[in-house]
Every structure is written in structure tokens, then in C-alpha cells.
Amino acid sequence: MSTTQYLFAGFGGQGILFAGKFTAYKGLIEEKQVSWLPSYGPEMRGGTASCSVIVSDDPVGSPIVSKPDVLIAMNLPSLDRYEDAVVPGGTIFVDSTLVERKVKRQDVTVHYIPATRLASENGISTLANMIIVGNILKTFNDFGEESVNAALKKVISAKHADMLDVNLKALKIGAEQ
Amino acid sequence: MAEKVLMKGNEAIAEAAIKAGCLHYFGYPITPQTEIAAYMAKRMPKIGGVFLQAESEIAAINMVYGVASTGHRVMTSSSSPGVSLKGEGLSYLAGSDLPALIVNVQRGGPGLGGIQPSQSDYFQATRGGGHGDYHMIVLAPASVQEMADLTVKGFELADQYRMTSMILADGTMGQMMEPVSLEFDIKPQPAKPWATTGTNMEREHNIINSLSLVPEELEQLNFARYDRYKVIEENETMYEEYKMEDAEICIAAFGIAARVSKNAINEARKKGIKVGLIRPITLWPFPKAPFEKAAKTVKQFISVELSMGQMIEDVKLATACQAPVTLCNRVGGMIPSPDMVLAAIEEAAKNGGAN
């Protein structure tokens, strides 16, 4: 009986929705109940992007995550906006390349990952999102290679099959942090 | 069991429609339902179907009217402002007794309003939307699976009763992804001897028409249509009850509001408050029976809506005001939070002693 509510947030183009989709698909493959809800509208084009993902052993009620167990903040406005919403005892993952300040909350666990820097150093500059996801998987002891691979195959269309390896690479880089 | 895929509600509607044998789609771009058109644009040419982006919502609904006249399954989709434009066509479809499926992925209004989720087209949908006495079968999905299932059901009911079915969803249902199975038990389509596909010189000509200038005749047509509506009210009402067995407080909510309410009910139950949910799945016909029954024991009803209080009128009618009915709502694209609904439940428990 467990439910994890994720809120992925950043700016358009960072792959926020993709990271959420991967997380939801991984849950589905592991036979959990899942939902994925994006923010939509003009803000998708360069402004703030966010998506709610719920992975649960029970049927998902509201798909809107207003009190995340896990916040992924990939830029400063996202941390500013959602830091206080995280449940006490929750976890925040911060892209520390782009977010210079520290998390103020004392009642949450924080992981600072220089995801954007790591991505560009490794020649996968568009995959900071998946580096963070890799770190989430490691943190929660959830890096099941089989379901990770299966989920990647679901979210990456056959047309872009060449992207499978680099995404896996990004996840592994994240897991090593 | 069929394999489940993660799919947006809008896309699930489109794929379910195709599976139901709908090979004709006409639409006009509007947020937050454009994925339906995009999906159809991609798929229809590959399966010998028709996707056409119409010059207007008005043209789109009249293209639907044309295809419906030929007896083929046909649909259009839009969001609130676009559905207002379709109102004329909805009335003509009703007046001509034509089957079709209309999808409204609602957004906040009135006017141009916003693009975030809303349920404020409840009156428009359940009371007809266009001019004249008529109804549509209005289906309110609360999950991506229901977006798909009710689309199939909508086509079947439309054909069976020769009328329009409407999927009344909202931006959340359209945009969210959930696991969905897209395998359906599709019933064979009924014969449509009334369709205008040419006489082949073998029968009298068929006429699809809503004009009737003799009042006595037009009256009879209306009577006959409402006799049919009565059969639908008796046979096709759908709803879900959640934790109603011992409920002293009853929430009425559909779509996303029902999802949010379930969270609040679970929290309230932890606090010992006996609260349940009646979720209408058909908004027309409105499920009066479960409300009538609940009114005998429930101390207070709470209508949770993304509108200024529209369904609440049907709840009051169904419960004959035997218990107070209060409103818990957000509008303009805002969604009530589980905390807000929980507060309304606790307030009711305090007032009514429903502990």
C-alpha cells in the first residue's frame, strides 16, 4: 500500500514531460496504477513546464499533484514555486547547475545534482532530465534494469531507437552521483 | 487481459472511435482537445477514413450532419467556445433524429474564457445546447479508460436511439495519461433504412429533415421524441457509488471533480466521517434513483463542481430537497483540491452531526 506523487518542474525544452512519462511507464510495467498530467497551454513554449505523476498500489484518485512526495526542480522558478508544497519528509531533486540557491526547508531530504553540467560534459546535453531520473531511481533503490529498459522502449519511439543507449547512459550517470 | 498502454484521454477517444467504426471526423483546432484532431489526421488516411479540418465549427458540425444522413458513424470534437458554435447543428441533428458523437473537452468560460479545465458547460450539454426541445445523451468520463469506453458506448447509444451522444470531458481528462486498454467488444451496427444514400430506384426517396410547418405534426414529432427519451431514462442511466453503504454525507461529483472527491472521502473516512460519493456517468439522463434513495438516509449532500453550481440543480431536484445540498466549487480553470473538499465534508459533519 504505497503511493508516490511526483512533481516534475522546469522550463519548456528540458524534457520535463518526457521524464514524467518515463516514470509513469516504468510504474505501469511494474504493474502499478499510474497517472500523468501535464501543464498545458502557452506556458509550454519556453515558460514553466510541469507534470504530475502518480505511481501507486491503489487506484489513483485525483491525478493532480498538489503536495508532492518527490519534487524535481530543474530551474529556480520551479523550486521557488513548489518548495513549500512538498510534504514533510519528502524529497527534492535539484539541478544544481541551474539552481544556485539551497533548499530552505529543513524537513525534507535534498539531492543536488549538477545535471545540466554532467549532461554537457558527457556529450548528452539534452538529457539532464534523465540524469536526475537516474538519481531518483538510485535514491529509492529502484533501478531495475529490466523495467528501466522496457520503459525506455515505450517512451522512445522506434523511429528514434538510436536514443535508447544515450538515455540509458544518462540514467546511469545520474545513478552514480 | 489486453495490454494496457499509456495514452492521453484525447487520444484514447480518437482511437476508441476508430475501433467503434467511426471513419469520418471533422473538426476545427481549439485547446485543450486538439490531440483528437491530430490523431485523426494521422490515422484516418491510413485506414481509408476521412479527416477534414473544416473552415469553422459550424461547417464541421454540418459535415457531421451530412455523414450522419448517410448512416455512417461520424464525430466531431471541440472545446467550450467551439461547442457553442456547434449549437445550431446539434439542434438540427436532434430535429432530424440523426446519430452522431460530439466531444466537448471543456475549458473555463464564458466567452473566450481560458484554456484550463472546467465543467461549466453542464447546463448547455444536459439541456440540449441549441434551440428547441431536445436532449443529447451526455456521458461524463472520469478516467482515460472511460474516455475510451464511453466513446464506444456513445456511438452505440447514438445509433440505437437515433440521437446525438456527447462526451462531456474537461481539460484534465483530455490531457492526462493513464493506462488504457483499447480492446472493445464492438456490437454490429444496426441497419439504417432511413439513410440517404440513393434510392437505387428501389424504394421511395428518403428525406432527412427537421422542418415541420404544421403545428399538430410538429407537436407529435416532439411527443414521439420524448417518448424515446423516456425509454433512455429508464434503461441507459449510469452512475458509480463509492462508499455509500453507510454514508451520512453524500458528495455528488462527476469527471475530475469525482476523482478529487475520492481523495477527500478517503481522508474523511480516516477521521471517522461517514461520507460517500455518487458519481453520475450519464449526466443526461441524470441518475435520479441513487439520489432519491440516498435522500432517505443522508443528512447532507455536497455538489463538487468546476462551475458556479450547475449539476447542483439536478441533485436538488432528484433529492426533492429532503436534505440540504451545498456547493463546493472552483471555476475559471481552477480545480477544487482534496483539502477543500475535505473541509466541506468536515463542515457538513459538524453541522449535521454525521459523525
Added chain:
Amino acid sequence: MVVFDKPHALIDVPLHYCPGCTHGIVHRLVAEVIDELGIEGKTVGIAPVGCSVMAYNYFNCDMIEAAHGRAPAVATGVKRAEPDKVVFTYQGDGDLASIGMAETVHSAARNENITIIFINNAIYGMTGGQMAPTSLPGQVTQTSPYGRDVKLCGFPIKVCEMLSQVDGAEYLERVAVNNVKNVKNAKKAIKKAFQNQIDGKGFSLVEVISSCPTNWGLTPQNALKWIDERMIPYYPLGVYKDRSAQKEDAE
């Protein structure tokens, strides 16, 4: 020997049109063409809102009554669903050139393979003689009692000329039915508009300059004269577009 017979495609019932109205002539021409082409069994007609609103009671083929101005959209639906059928609309000037202008232009732009019979009598007949989009400058109607003032309500719309600028349109011709010679030409044009559809050529529209003695306030004879004297000078008869012929010429 039969010297005169009713076309099969026209049902043998009295028409509701006013004495001297030329709708009856155009109905007959359409029906004769349907007979001659042997297409009645596979033809679907769309009636408009306006004087010809009850055309569905007159044509023997399957018929659909459309909302005001929407006949080309309805025809689009029928034709897309049943591409082997012959689909025509029969519309007046208010229906086609005012409230239904968008449907008209866009069905032309898409080169919908349909036939449109467009009755231009420069007036709203059914509602009792109001100004139409095709009413002439200075024309007195119920809603232009001092004559159509172009400064106040703009100029008439010349549908054939306008649509000739739309790339999608296949065939546009303006005819009249005020004398025997014109009636014969009108039939030829209507037949071509149906034949084009059968041949898969696309959007074909025949504009028929017609009379409305009742609302023009003229005797039937004078109404026919008014067509010659006032209508045709403003709306010259002729072919405005014939894409296939242009192609053949080019070759």
C-alpha cells in the same frame, strides 16, 4: 406520341412557388438532367433554407434538408462518406452568398466534387422580400425601403466572379431562365455541372438569374423583362471558369 412529359426525378405534386416564379423551371431542368444522366437512384440532393426549403418534397431522389447556408458543408459530409453518389445542393442567394458564404468559398477551395445550383433572384423571398447580398444598388426591398444604399450596406456580391479567383473551383457559369434561349443554355450548364461531378472533376456551380415577381412587385412578364434590363447588365451571363476547358486549350 409523347410531346410533353414530367421528368421522373420530379415528383408529381403541385409546387408551392408563387405564380411566375422561375424556381419551377430550374427544378424541372435539374430533374431532366438527372433523368437524362440516369443518376436518380444514386443522387442525394440538399435543400437550403429559403424559398426552396421544401425542395425535398419535389425531387424523387434522396433528399436532406440543411440548416441555413450549410448545404455545402452537408454535401461535403455526404460526398466524403459516399464518394460514388451524385450530390447536389440547391440554394438561394441569402443562403449561399450571405449566411453560408464561408461554406461556399471553402467547399470551392477544397474542390469538393459536388454540384451547386445557385438561384440568384436578388431578394429574400421566403421571409417576404428583404435585401439580399445580391440585391442591386438602389433596389427597393422591405429592408432597403429607400433603395439599397451602397454607402450604408455595401455592394452586391458577384458570386461567379468571386469564386473564379478560387484555385479549387472547377466550373462556374452564370445563366438565366427568363426566355427560351436562356433556359436552353441553363440546362446545358446544369448538365455540365452534374457531368463534371460524375467525371470526378470537382466543384461545379451554376448561378441561375431568376425572377421573384411577388417580392419585386412586378407582373411575371415584367419580372422577366427586369432580368434583361437590370439583372443581366449587373450580372453578365457566361462561363467564369472552366478549368478542364482551360487545360485542354493549353494543351
